[in-house]
Amino acid sequence: MTATHVRATGLTHRFPGTATLFADLDFELLPGRITGVCGPSGCGKSTLLAILAGWLEPVGGALEMSGIHRTGWVFQNPYGVPARTALDHVTLPLLARGWERSAADAHATAVMADFHLDQAAERPFRELSGGESQRLMLARALCSAPDLLLVDEPTAQLDLSTAATVNATLGNIARDGTIVVIATHDPHTREACTEVIDMDRTACGGTAPR
Ligand SMILES: Nc1ncnc2c1ncn2[C@@H]1O[C@H](COP(=O)(O)OP(=O)(O)OP(=O)(O)O)[C@@H](O)[C@H]1O
Secondary structure, eight states: OOOSEEEEEEEEEOOTTSOOSEEEEEEEEOTTOEEEEEOSTTSSHHHHHHHHHTSSOOSEEEEEEESOOOEEEEOSSOOOOTTSBHHHHHHHHHHHTTOOHHHHHHHHHHHHHHTTOGGGTTSBGGGSOHHHHHHHHHHHHHHTOOSEEEEESTTTTSOHHHHHHHHHHHHHHHHTTOEEEEEEOOHHHHHHOSEEEEOOTTTSTTOOOO
């Protein structure tokens, strides 16, 4: 049996009519690792995540995936249903997959506790702070136990202490065997990563420093 991994070779992307965003990226993602996709705004971090999620076809290179059955995605901006409770947001994907209500509630409550959302469980999404909403999106993605977790700027809206907690939790998730990939500007989050894909200007083909 082939071990779980994602291997990118020569990954290249540009949108129609635009300059090359990144070219010839080679990297390997493995369980237990937390990989940062780092670089300046607009260099293609979210685009790379979308390619890893299978939402976007790269214009060049190859992506080999083995043992990835479920991919979780946490968007840069939290999206929710304003009137539904925080708990509803986490249980819904479980109920949709056939879980019993009591088991879904128990599992969701435990995962939410990891993100310090215990007190927010019964509050409607519209009343959550930016940081609470962001952590809720992480809890929702993790509830489905993804093999590959893609997280776009998880700490952008968080204070230093909450960001440190989220980074530690993402580290624990990786250690438990999930492949974790984080697009980030945040130097603290970068430090929490075990590897970094540096999408700096040299990776952004055609955008040399002026
Ligand atoms: N569908 C699209 N068509 C054309 N251009 C696009 C499309 N999606 C993104 N882009 C452009 O590609 C570039 C990279 O976008 P992307 O969102 O991947 O950057 P990023 O590194 O994640 O940026 P940030 O850190 O600001 O979130 C940007 O210039 C963006 O405007």
